[in-house]
Amino acid sequence: xxxxxxxxxxxxxxxxxxxxxxxxxxxxxxxKDDCSILNPVFDLQGVxxxxxxxxxxxxxxxYFVSDTVHVTKDRTDKRCAVDVLATYKNEIGTYNAxxxxxxSSTNVLVPDPRNTxxxxxxxxxxxxxxxxxxxxxxxxxxxxxxTVTDNGIKYCIMTAQExxxxxxxxxxxxxxxxxxxxxxxxxxIIASCIAIPYNPTKTVLVGGLMVxxxxxxxxxxxVDNRMVHVLQGVTVSVTFPDPGGxxxxxxxxxxxxxxxxxxxxxxxxxxxxxxxxxxxxxxxxDMYLDICTGDMVYRLSKITGxxxxxxxxxxxxxxxxSGTSLNNPMGALASGISAIGGVAQSxxxxxxxxxxxxxxxxxxxxxxxxxxxxxxxxxTQVNGCxxxxxxxxxxxxxxxMIYKRRPTEYNVNSAFKYISGLPYFKAATIxxxxxxxxxxxxxxxxxxxxxxxxxxxxxxxSGFYYE
Numbered sequence: 001x002x003x004x005x006x007x008x009x010x011x012x013x014x015x016x017x018x019x020x021x022x023x024x025x026x027x028x029x030x031x032k033d034d035c036s037i038l039n040p041v042f043d044l045q046g047v048x049x050x051x052x053x054x055x056x057x058x059x060x061x062x063y064f065v066s067d068t069v070h071v072t073k074d075r076t077d078k079r080c081a082v083d084v085l086a087t088y089k090n091e092i093g094t095y096n097a098x099x100x101x102x103x104s105s106t107n108v109l110v111p112d113p114r115n116t117x118x119x120x121x122x123x124x125x126x127x128x129x130x131x132x133x134x135x136x137x138x139x140x141x142x143x144x145x146x147t148v149t150d151n152g153i154k155y156c157i158m159t160a161q162e163x164x165x166x167x168x169x170x171x172x173x174x175x176x177x178x179x180x181x182x183x184x185x186x187x188x189i190i191a192s193c194i195a196i197p198y199n200p201t202k203t204v205l206v207g208g209l210m211v212x213x214x215x216x217x218x219x220x221x222x223v224d225n226r227m228v229h230v231l232q233g234v235t236v237s238v239t240f241p242d243p244g245g246x247x248x249x250x251x252x253x254x255x256x257x258x259x260x261x262x263x264x265x266x267x268x269x270x271x272x273x274x275x276x277x278x279x280x281x282x283x284x285x286d287m288y289l290d291i292c293t294g295d296m297v298y299r300l301s302k303i304t305g306x307x308x309x310x311x312x313x314x315x316x317x318x319x320x321x322s323g324t325s326l327n328n329p330m331g332a333l334a335s336g337i338s339a340i341g342g343v344a345q346s347x348x349x350x351x352x353x354x355x356x357x358x359x360x361x362x363x364x365x366x367x368x369x370x371x372x373x374x375x376x377x378x379x380t381q382v383n384g385c386x387x388x389x390x391x392x393x394x395x396x397x398x399x400x401m402i403y404k405r406r407p408t409e410y411n412v413n414s415a416f417k418y419i420s421g422l423p424y425f426k427a428a429t430i431x432x433x434x435x436x437x438x439x440x441x442x443x444x445x446x447x448x449x450x451x452x453x454x455x456x457x458x459x460x461x462s463g464f465y466y467e
Contacts, residue, residue, distance in 0.1 A: 001031060002027070002028060003027065003055070004027075005044075005051040005054050005078075006024050007025075007048055007050045007051050008050070009053045011053075011086075011467075014085065014463065014464040014465060015085060015086075016089040016465065017467040018086045019053060019055070024055060030043040031043075038081070039080065040056075040063070042054070042077070043071070043075060043076075043077055044077075045075050047076060051065065051068075054078065061082050062083040062086035063080035063081060063083055064083050065078050065080055066080060066081045084448075084459070087448075088444070088446045088452070091447075092430050093429075093431035093466070094430075094431065095429070095442070095445075096428070096429050097427065097429075097439040097460065098426075098427055098439060099424045099430075099437060099439055099440075100425060100440050101423060102421045102428070102433050102435070102438075103417055103421045103422070103437070105421065107422065107424075108250035108413055110422070110423035111254070111423065115407045115409050115416075117257050117405035117407050117408075120405065120406040122241035123401070123402070123404075124404075125239075125400070125401055125402075126239045127397060127398075127399055128262070128285060129234050129236065130396060130397045131230075131265050131397070135199045135200070135230075136197050136199075136265075136315075136392075136396055137198075141195040141196065142158075142159070142198060142199055143158040143160065143163045143193060143196075143319065144158075144192075144292055144316075145158055145163070145209070146190070146193070146292065147191060154205060155291070155292045156209050156223075157200060157202045157223060158221075165216070166190075169216050192318075193318075194294055194316040194317065196291065196294050197315055198230075198289065200228065200291045201224055203221060203222055203224040204219055204220075223291050227288065227291075228290075228291060229286065230288065230289050231298075235282055235283075235284055236283055236285055236398075236400060237282045239281075239402070240253050240281060240404070241404040252404070253274065253278040254275050255274070257405055258403070258404045260272040260274045262399070262400055263395065263398060263401070264298050264313065265391060265395060265398060266296055266315040266392070267298065267311050268391075269401075270311050277308065280303050282303060283300055283302060283303070284301040284302070285398070286298070286299045287299070289315070293316060294314045294315045294316020295314055296315055297310055297313075298310065315392075419436065420436060420463075421437065421438060430466055433466055434466055435467070436465055438463040439461055442457050444457060
């Protein structure tokens with residue numbers, strides 16, 4: 001019978017690669033008795049020992065030479081084992097399989113469960129915005145004093161010196177005496193006082209700041225627009241750690257490999273959903289501020305305008321108004337606290353029309369304290385937020401912090417791809433792929449023996465190279 005042998009032909013055992021016609025030499029061969037067609041033994045003469053691959057046209061099968069035994073000086077036995085992948089390459093190529101991994105895949109966004117993250121962390125920091133560029137300042141603080149007038153509530157804007165003037169006026173005998181007029185004529189009283197690290201636009205208050213018949217401050221200014229859109233569509237570009245030098249967006253930019261957080265001034269550190277922004281690697285920040293309460297809302301959006309998240313905070317510090325010198329305005333908070341309770345409750349009752357308090361006299365309001373003191377009820381602190389103007393001490397610059405846990409294999413689109421393939425997870429005809437392929441549940445119809453069929457399916461389901 002005729003066989004064809006190849007010398008210098010190299011291939012992987014789990015590969016469909018076949019030798020070319022030019023690589024094969026045809027000779028006569030003798031098939032030894034009592035051997036299997038799957039593992040035949042050929043008696044050959046004049047065939048070099050390095051002949052390691054054989055094709056038998058009569059059997060339509062390719063064989064690996066597993067051993068060479070010298071029978072005589074000129075004759076050798078070539079012991080062979082069928083190469084099922086080369087033999088049934090055509091059947092494999094036309095088979096439509098459920099492919100799990102393929103070197104032909106270019107989709108680096110499908111997570112690869114084989115590529116587990118390690119404990120090695122790379123960190124990147126992106127500066128998002130600086131509130132000091134948007135009229136935020138702590139030198140000096142701005143004080144917002146709320147007054148109830150016959151035209152509704154007016155929020156006056158004051159400096160520390162102006163607030164000190166108001167407090168000194170309140171701590172006079174004449175003012176305490178005139179307070180009886182205020183009790184019966186509730187047109188004008190001080191309702192609240194907060195300190196904010198923001199310099200708002202202001203408008204002149206006609207007649208100055210009045211409490212009862214007493215003018216506390218002139219000229220005085222009030223908040224013209226309490227709702228301010230401070231940050232308007234600020235684009236934040238995100239820098240992802242890239243120690244592997246990939247330079248492209250892949251599943252490694254998502255959890256569990258990559259996580260992120262965002263520092264928002266006066267809110268604190270909040271989680272950042274990188275799965276939403278990883279592709280664009282940028283997002284939009286808007287921030288709205290209520291000047292009269294210090295309430296803040298940050299809104300994060302995609303470049304397309306879709307909302308990502310909102311976060312709440314507060315930048316105001318409640319200031320009790322007292323006769324203490326306000327050279328250190330923040331110190332007034334501590335010095336006034338002891339006299340706040342009863343007076344604040346009494347004024348709140350009068351403002352709401354509580355008959356038991358109206359007309360109760362100066363003693364009911366002043367209590368045991370010589371001065372008038374008052375504080376607006378403290379804001380409910382949002383969990384985790386820095387709910388005070390002191391939050392500026394933590395920083396007024398928004399920052400994005402990104403942490404990437406290095407995967408076992410980082411360069412997934414080069415060497416790793418060709419050795420183990422990339423996730424594919426869809427049906428495909430094998431001949432449309434190349435290189436490494438791994439299937440799931442493959443069952444290729446072949447005109448062969450059960451052992452060959454099992455071997456072919458085993459290779460496809462464990463990973464092979466279609467070449």
